Amino acid sequence: MGGERKCDVCIIGAGSAGLSVAAGVAQLGLSTVLVEAGRMGGDCLNTGCVPSKALLAAAKLMHAHRHPTLAGVPPHAFVTDRAAVNAHIRGTIATIAPHDSVERFEGLGVHVIKAHARFLDGGRLQAGGEIIAAKTFVVATGSMPAIPSIPGLDPARVLTNETIFYLDVVPEHLVVIGGGPIGIEMAQAHRRLGSRVTVVETNTILPKDEPELVEVVRRTLVGEGIDILEHAQVASLAHEADGTSVAVAIGGGSERSLAASHVLVATGRKATVEGLDLDKAGVAYGPKGITVDARLRTSNRRVYAIGDAAGGPQFTHIAGYHAGIVVRNIAFRLPARVDYRALPWVTYTDPELAHVGLTLAEARARYGDAAQSLMLPFTGLDRAVAERRTEGLIKVVAEKGGRVLGCSIVGPGAGELIGLWGLAIDRRLKLRHLAGLVLPYPTYSEIGKQAAGAWYKPSLFSDRTRWLVRWLAKLPAL
Known part of the structure; x- marks a missing residue:
């Protein structure tokens, strides 16, 4: 165990939110420590926004070649090369990764510790072999896929956003559990890559959006051959050697059995707070994440929580917005507050x-x-x-x-x-x-x-x- 390191700001989590705070306070002259046990860049770079948009771009281009909308442009038939798609995804991540790298942040003067963090008390935490005593802490640990409790579901046998971008094959039949943005985006992308796709949603797809506009998306998806089961629920799963049998309960008491080669669970995300020993720091939290006020302060006024960890809107742009709020509070002592009117x-x-x-x-x-x-x-x-x-x-x-x-x-x-x-x-x-x-x-x-x-x-x-x-x-x- 090394000695105690003192600093102005210690950030836990090197995703979009944490990196933005670290870059901001370090360049403003505050001594800064950044702790990350996983990959730099967090979910957005490695398993979220970046790979998903790379996949969607490839799928969109393939669809445009197969189904051109302009007169005089002939369609082109071809088989998807999943290895080439994966190379595009990896190349996109690799191009952006240096901006989020340890080397860049150390160049900004940030002390980066690649280890798991846990609080020792309200003013100190341990990360690897170091104890960090900071004036201010920022928890930016993000979120993880929420796996629903469905009879027969083995978390190791289903896909999430953390694994679907690294498949070696184009799924023969992808069953998507969840009709929110992630589920619908992945449904269309994989249909355009050549998969048969079924979406199962307990409500209606994209329920937070205006229904008339959602209908435009729904018509498009159905027109492309995606089977959408709304007001339906997965009753059970049975994992087999060559796929998964999915039993779906549909309104009216009927049931439908789907033979899936792959199952994607896209039923939401939960804040990553386990293992931080927040209780020792006097930081209150609940099922949705860490409890914060409008200035993103926790019940321990020396600790802020931002991004998905704060239990609010789960968007990368909100993570960046939260970072700006916190930097103003910490560095300039301004009582900056969140305002979601224009979210x-x-x-x-x-x-x-x-x-x-x-x-x-x-x-x-x-x-x-x-x-x-x-x-x-x-x-x-x-x-x-x-x-x-x-x-x-x-x-x-x-x-x-x-x-x-x-x-x-x-x-x-x-x-x-x-x-x-x-x-x-x-x-x-x-x-x-x-x-x-x-x-x-x-x-x-x-x-x-x-x-x-x-x-x-x-x-x-x-x-x-x-x-x-x-x-x-x-x-x-x-």
Whole structure:
């Protein structure tokens, strides 16, 4: 056992949240220790955002070759080379990995310890052979797949996001348990790689999104040959030598048996807090994660918790947002607080489904009839017509006076389009501000301007406005 190392800040976890805090406080001149028992970069780099988007990109390109949407472009038939897909995934991770590496952070002045951390008391922790005494601790240990309790399910015989990106084969029949973003993204990707795919969801798929826009995604998935079983539940699994038999209970008392070559469990994630000895540090936590206040402080004011470990929204961009909040609190002693009014999320299907702010149901619950909505299809968007991608929709939620409360978009590049609406919500802008924008033509971004303009169309072309224009026409010219 070595001596006690003193520092200003000690961060547990080298995922997106922890790395952002470490880089920030170290470059601001605070002595910093970073503890990580696993791989640098955490879930996002190794088993989450990065490999999933690499896989989705490969699958999208293959689908475009097999099923071109433009006249005069012939389809190309080919068999998926899973080894080549895996090489693309590994290459993507390898390209990004240096940014998250031990070497980079040591170059920033961070002392990196590759070991498991556990608290000894409210001001010290042990990591490997070192004891760290810090003025402030930040717990950024992320989350792990939550495996449901299903009769016959062997966790070692099913796939999660931690293992599905490293398969050597294209599954013959992939059964996905869970119809949230991860399950739906992986369902479409593997269908496009050549797998037969069945999704089993106890509710409806993508239940947190606007139903009209989810329907666009659902139609696309079904049109591509994915079998979606909603309001259904996996009753039991039986693992066999050549696959898994999945018994599904469907509404009405019927049951269906699926012969799966592979099973993906995508039923949510749970905060990683086991083994940290949080009780010794006086840090309160529960089933959803560590309890924090609006400044992300735990019950021990010397300890912050951020990212998935804090039990809030589980997104990499939230991890980065939390990191900024904590750096301001620690380094500048500013009482920065979280504000999720403009929280965006994207499901990276094709078409993409993006959302920010309140849904119509949430807005009605908060503002009553003062919350209104408008929905506009991509059919009047010239860029979408040119690319034969008119299946998209935008749904805007706003107060009667036009203040933007929420927005959902389904269509090509929806994740790129949603940022403008996040800014509008964050800055409390009204739709007239968006209607007055000058946007390049032809682009998908015009759908936002069109929707904002459509919001004011009834009042602009009303009888009262026409009367005013006729009256003004009688006045002398300027």
